[in-house]
């Protein structure tokens with residue numbers, strides 16, 4: 001099995017039997033942040049409690065990114081043409097909205113209000129063959 005590592009070690013645990021995203025909750029006002037914050041964006045308090053975010057959410061909005069992401073942190077083009085990808089703003093009810101890739105197959109179309117669940121996929125391979133794993137959301141259950 002090839003080596004794998006997360007695209008960012010602070011976003012989620014990898015490898016893990018049930019990987020989940022890490023968020024933080026302000027100890028003073030309860031505001032939830034993703035990624036984990038050092039200081040609350042609402043009240044500036046610096047005591048933040050790290051916790052695992054929900055694995056289920058609702059599609060709040062979405063778009064298609066038609067230009068390559070910044071390099072670094074993403075690798076430069078290796079000569080392959082850029083493939084547009086779908087980005088969603090996913091509401092984790094009672095927690096926070098997360099910007100995320102949407103992992104959809106050719107038969108699936110994003111709909112605002114759609115039920116989603118957390119998923120993980122290989123984004124690319126390092127020069128040494130290490131698989132770089134990213135998080136995303138995929139349709140789940142009754143998608144209205």
Ligand SMILES: [Zn+2]
Pocket residue numbers: 026027028029030031040041042043044045
């Ligand atoms: Zn706060």
